[in-house]
Amino acid sequence: MATSGARGGRLGGLGQWWGVLAGALLVAAWVNSAAGPALVITLSALVVLWSFFQAPVTCNAPVRGRADGCRNNASGLLLGCHIRQHRWQKLKMLIVRRQVRAFCAGLFSDGKATVVTLAGAGSFISGLVALVPGVVVH
Ligand SMILES: [Zn+2]
Numbered sequence: 001m002a003t004s005g006a007r008g009g010r011l012g013g014l015g016q017w018w019g020v021l022a023g024a025l026l027v028a029a030w031v032n033s034a035a036g037p038a039l040v041i042t043l044s045a046l047v048v049l050w051s052f053f054q055a056p057v058t059c060n061a062p063v064r065g066r067a068d069g070c071r072n073n074a075s076g077l078l079l080g081c082h083i084r085q086h087r088w089q090k091l092k093m094l095i096v097r098r099q100v101r102a103f104c105a106g107l108f109s110d111g112k113a114t115v116v117t118l119a120g121a122g123s124f125i126s127g128l129v130a131l132v133p134g135v136v137v138h
Pocket of ligand 1: 059060061070071072080081082083086
């Protein structure tokens, strides 16, 4: 079996988007009240973890001489690409207060990032609502 170079074969493609599938299941679990909170919480946690640490977004770390930053694929919204200096770039931005705004802008920097951000945010809220009884008025 040939793999497609350094991108990790099949995982470089649609496999990386399993979080969106989990997100769709999450929506289905919300619509179908028989699913129960345990399933909703599990799916929410999965999608949040995916969007933070695994989703195929662009790295965007600042690169000397490039206005648009690093174009490598990153692992999730909180991690950078395989370059060591980029790996923790986004987490560092979250800690440095004056860079938080830049980090937030990066969350919607392109179509992929926006999808991942919305999926992560939606799932986070969904998990919160499922965990805290009484938040949803039935
Ligand atoms: Zn990078």
